[in-house]
Amino acid sequence: MPAPTEATVTESLTANMDMLRFATAGSVDDGKSTLIGRLLLDSKSIFEDQLEAVEATSASKGYDYTDLALLTDGLRSEREQGITIDVAYRYFATPARKFIIADTPGHVQYTRNMVTGASTADLGLVLVDARQGLTEQSRRHAVILSLLRVPHLVLAVNKMDLVDYSQEIYDKIQAEFTTFATKLNIPDLEVIPISALAGDNVVNRSENMDWYSGPTLMHHLENVHVASDRDLVDVRFPVQYVVRPKSDEHHDYRGYGGMVAGGVLKPGDEVVVLPSGMTSKIAGIDLFDKEITEAFPPMSVTVRLEDDVDVSRGDMIARPANAPKPSQDIDAMICWMADAPLKPRQKLAIKHTTRVARALVKDIQYRLDVNTLHRDQETKELGRNEIGRVQLRTTVPLLCDPYSKNRTTGSFILIDEATGITVGAGMINNAS
Amino acid sequence: MTQTHADYRLSQLDQLEAESIHIFREVAAEFEKPVLMFSGGKDSIVMLRLAEKAFYPAKIPFPVLQIDTGLDFPEVLVTRDNWVNRLGVKLVVASIDDAIANGVVVDDGKTSRNRMQTAVLLNAIEENGFTAAFGGGRRDEEKARAKERVYSHRDEFGQWDPKMQRPELWSLYNGRLHAGEHMRIFPISNWTELDVWDYIGREGIEIPPIYFSHQRRVFERDGMLMSETPLNPLRQGEVVEERTVRFRTCGDISLTGCVESTASTIPEIIAEVSIAKLTERGATRGDDRFSEAAMEDRKKEGYF
Structure with a gap:
């Protein structure tokens, strides 16, 4: 071991904080970039050279104001077209939390990018322009966030300054959206009236809307309770990598590396290894050179078993009385991402947890209109950016749960075997 | 006593580590021949530490690749050797001087060594048949990087196509x-x-001493403080003086300012970084200053 750089081991205040990943959706017109710019500026997460570069570019384009969208639109093609195309990840921290923003485009032709950003989010932030009220776009964003089971949703009613901070307008949008949300799976909803430009209710409480008694956006982001979103009951440990040192010092060591996808694992626990169904007990759980007493999501650990059972990558460790049923018939919602449409009888590669197999499209049950929630059963294919309910048959059993129960063991990606490109994202309804 | 959900809390740094x-x-598990690109800088040292933890008590199951620009800080090479020796990993060095001698790259006197690194790196990847190369890039560094995937695909020419990136969902990598x-x-x-x-700071691991404050003979160029070294000759009007400095990044000695x-x-550095007004690359990296899309352009060609 090299000499430590310092005798005392230290960390800054941010090291021990919680993390919140949230996804934003919207277009420049909704004021999304202004809002992100304000969150970054007010939390002092924009550096002078970044701001100067953006100011210089804005000036050279003849704008009257600094276009904060230039901060997030990182690719040349995006700056040229003035739109966000790809998902951009931004980072900021306040004394309470560290935040990762997945900034996604709002247009329907980039639905796949929004699905991507939402897949890892704890919270989704949808913006509406108070002057326009709910639009097809804002409804679509809420639908996608609920399909991806993002547990917390914030509807930010922006540009309140342009409607004289009218409570009546806010109430109307709030009521309309709450009614719409009852059709979706949204466990936690907050509707916040803001002005990103003027700063009302973003970080500081607005003096112009004393009729609003809820939290500011930042207060909500800092305090929304996300720890209980994880499943700490159903033990799911997909085996990722078998650790075998084959050295004199650790001659008999055999451990199973992986990230806990659900439940709490403890030494002494009885476990079952799937798909073989063999049972054993946890002999120990290692985190680098330390033995730990518990492992829970999303820790990456190495699990050792008491018996010398055959375990390899793609297997799953669960509890004998609480294990997923291995299944080759999968019923899932799929967001299709390729140019050529998804059709019945198509064969694809599927990656689910640490397991790779092939899948055959048995049936496309319906296509979901993400604007109206209408189920179109006539069209038997899914085009790019479309979402539908699909039946798959896989070459080997998957060890899965419904996506509504576990976002890790309930999700998969589809890969085109010829091009190697990721062409679909799946969320499992049922496996039989 | 029953434990509540709140007890199973993982700090943000632990989440990042996991x-x-x-x-x-x-x-x-999935690639035939991975390699870890190691510059000796703080980000690649953190990568090595994480790799050490991922496979412990087994050794890291892939080699480490370093591009020797001939312009590396000597202190950085010492730290590199300490790490490689302690972990017992194989070190592959691809040198720009060798590449020039072998005709892999042409030194036309105009191309910076930073630019030549790309060709040398791609050549080393091809020659060794590496199928995956770990890099220490972070999305907060630069806005082209903010859009790059964790698994970033390169074609046969080593090029990155930002418009053709694969969607990356959940923690399912393709x-x-x-x-x-x-x-x-x-x-x-x-x-x-x-x-x-x-x-x-938390891990107490060795990093090159140039990250810490020290006395150094420096001169000012393009608003940056550069090290006095025979590798970077003075231009007219440049004056050398001794100052108390430290480096925020470890690049090529002719382009990296302090x-x-x-x-x-470490606590003093953390305090300084917390209140820094310039990004680390904007403050001290000549290679990123050429244009707004300097990083995007170099990345497309196959840069780190």
Whole structure:
């Protein structure tokens, strides 16, 4: 071991904080970039050279104001077209939390990018322009966030300054959206009236809307309770990598590396290894050179078993009385991402947890209109950016749960075997 | 006593560590011949530490690749050797001087060594048949990087096509390749500069001493403080003086500037980084200053 750089081991205040990943959706017109710019500026997460570069570019384009969208639109093609195309990840921290923003485009032709950003989010932030009220776009964003089971949703009613901070307008949008949300799976909803430009209710409480008694956006982001979103009951440990040192010092060591996808694992626990169904007990759980007493999501650990059972990558460790049923018939919602449409009888590669197999499209049950929630059963294919309910048959059993129960063991990606490109994202309804 | 959910809390730094370890294991399991690109800088040291943890008590199951620009800080090479020896990993060095001698790259006197690195790196990847190369890039560093995937696909020419990136969902990574292609892997994509320092402090690991405050003979060029060295001859009007400085990044000695600083411990560096007004690359990296899309252009060609 090299000499430590310092005798005392230290960390800054941010090291021990919680993390919140949230996804934003919207277009420049909704004021999304202004809002992100304000969150970054007010939390002092924009550096002078970044701001100067953006100011210089804005000036050279003849704008009257600094276009904060230039901060997030990182690719040349995006700056040229003035739109966000790809998902951009931004980072900021306040004394309470560290935040990762997945900034996604709002247009329907980039639905796949929004699905991507939402897949890892704890919270989704949808913006509406108070002057326009709910639009097809804002409804679509809420639908996608609920399909991806993002547990917390914030509807930010922006540009309140342009409607004289009218409570009546806010109430109307709030009521309309709450009614719409009852059709979706949204466990936690907050509707916040803001002005990103003027700063009302973003970080500081607005003096112009004393009729609003809820939290500011930042207060909500800092305090929304996300720890209980994880499943700490159903033990799911997909085996990722078998650790075998084959050295004199650790001659008999055999451990199973992986990230806990659900439940709490403890030494002494009885476990079952799937798909073989063999049972054993946890002999120990290692985190680098330390033995730990518990492992829970999303820790990456190495699990050792008491018996010398055959375990390899793609297997799953669960509890004998609480294990997923291995299944080759999968019923899932799929967001299709390729140019050529998804059709019945198509064969694809599927990656689910640490397991790779092939899948055959048995049936496309319906296509979901993400604007109206209408189920179109006539069209038997899914085009790019479309979402539908699909039946798959896989070459080997998957060890899965419904996506509504576990976002890790309930999700998969589809890969085109010829091009190697990721062409679909799946969320499992049922496996039989 | 029953434990409540709140007890099963993982700090953000622990979450980042868990995510990075997951990525290392995934790559080691799925790729035939991975390699870790090691510059000796703080980000690649954090990567090595994470790789050490991912496979412990086994050794890191892939080699480490360094591009010797001939313009590396000697202190950085010492730190590199200490790490490689302690972990017992294989070190592959690809040298720009050798590449020039062998005709792999042409030194036309105009191209910077930073630019030549790309050709030497791609050549080393091809010659060794590496299919995945870990890099220490972080998304908070630069806005083109903010859009790059953890698994970043490179074609047979080593090029990155930002418009053709594969969607990356949940923690399901797609490592499919055709012959001749390779994947760049960025396991610390979600870390910020502050996280890297926090982790170095928490782990108590060795980093090159040039990151800490020291006396150095420097001169000013393009608003940056550059090291006096025979590798970087003075231009007219440049005056050398001794200042108390430290480096925020470890690049090529002719392009990497230092900042005036008295921070000589990790907590002092963390305090300094917390209130810094310039990004680390904007402040001290000549290679990123050429244009707004300097990084995007170099990345497309196959840069780190």
